Amino acid sequence: MKNIAIFASGSGTNAENIIRYFAHSEEIKVVVVLSNNPKAGVHERVNGRGVPSFTFPRDEFTEGSHILCKLAEYKVGFIVLAGFMNKISDSLLQAFPNKIINIHPALLPKYGGKGMYGMHVHEAVVAAGEKESGITIHYINEHYDEGEIIFQAACPLLPTDTPEEVAVKIHALEYMHYPRIIEEILSVRLCHRPSNV
Numbered sequence: 774m775k776n777i778a779i780f781a782s783g784s785g786t787n788a789e790n791i792i793r794y795f796a797h798s799e800e801i802k803v804v805v806v807l808s809n810n811p812k813a814g815v816h817e818r819v820n821g822r823g824v825p826s827f828t829f830p831r832d833e834f835t836e837g838s839h840i841l842c843k844l845a846e847y848k849v850g851f852i853v854l855a856g857f858m859n860k861i862s863d864s865l866l867q868a869f870p871n872k873i874i875n876i877h878p879a880l881l882p883k884y885g886g887k888g889m890y891g892m893h894v895h896e897a898v899v900a901a902g903e904k905e906s907g908i909t910i911h912y913i914n915e916h917y918d919e920g921e922i923i924f925q926a927a928c929p930l931l932p933t934d935t936p937e938e939v940a941v942k943i944h945a946l947e948y949m950h951y952p953r954i955i956e957e958i959l960s961v962r963l964c965h966r967p968s969n970v
Contacts, residue, residue, distance in 0.1 A: 774799075774801070774802060775800060775851060775962070776804045776847060776849050776850055776851070777791075777802065777803045777849065777852070777853055777955070777959075778806070778844055778847065778849040778851075778853070779791060779803055779805075779807075779819075779852075779853045780806075780808070780852060780853070780854050780855070780859075781806060781807075781808055781813065781815040781856050781857055782808055782809055782810045782813055782815075782856055782857050782858040783813055783814065783815065783856040784813070784814040784815065784818070784856070785817075785818040785855070786818070786944070787947055787951060788803075788806055788815050788818065788819055789818040789819060789822065790947075790948050790952060791803060791952050792822045792824055793822070794953075794956075796822070798956075800959070800960070801959050801960075803824055804847045804848070804849065805824065805826070805827070805844075805849065806819045806826040806827075807826070807827055807828075807829060807840065807843065807844075808826060808827070808828050808829075808857075809828065809829060809830065809831055809857075809858065809859045810828065810858075811828040813828075815855075816828075829843075831859060834859045834862060835859075835860075835862050836862065836864070837863075837864030837865050837868075838864065840862075840865060841864065841865065841868055844868075850872065851872050851874075851955075851958075852865075852869055852873040852874075853951075853955060854873065854874065854875040854876070855951075856890075856891075858890065860917070861873060861913050863915065866913065871912055873912065873913040874910060874911065874913065874923065874958070875910070875911060875913050875920070876908055876909070876910050876947055876951050877909045877910075878890075878891070878894050878895065878906075878908060878943045879894045879898060879943075880905070880906060880907045880909060880925055880927060881911065881918055881922060882918075882919075885917065885918030885919070886917050887917045889917075889918070891940075892936055892937075892940065895936035895940050895943070896936045898930070899936050902932070903930060904929065904930055905927045905928060906930055906939055907927035907943070908926050908943060908946045908950065908951075909922055909925050910922075910923045910924040910925070910950070910951065910954050924950065924954045926946050926949075926950050928943070928946060930942070
């Protein structure tokens, strides 16, 4: 069994979708959700699905030791970021090398970096007159949105699309692909194939 922790700061729709996807899996389980926002909707969503959630202040995420203790308590082996508005500390990166992934609501390297999240991204995409946007699932490193890309999916945009309409299209891609890609990554790690296969 591979235990997942989800880090989230907002409404928690992606977190809830991931929990629902793995609810009956015998190999992968979301065991805990950590947040930096005590008022985030994610708490109610995931608690309603039987997953405990905890809030830590920003400085504890930055320092890292309390977070690592909580992750050890739940025997977490993989971290999924789902709308998490906090930079990942060096201590977490060192403790979970290539075991922390994020989903970004644009086709990186476009529209990435500090301050580019949520509606800010969709507003920038619309302002630039882009003909498509999409999602990028990537590993986390010490720089915002610069980790190795794992998967991208695109969708066409209409000249009349508003940032809110772009957000709806991007959310659909997130719900469709994020749980599946998590499963693919972890299934490869759980499966011990012979070296000649």
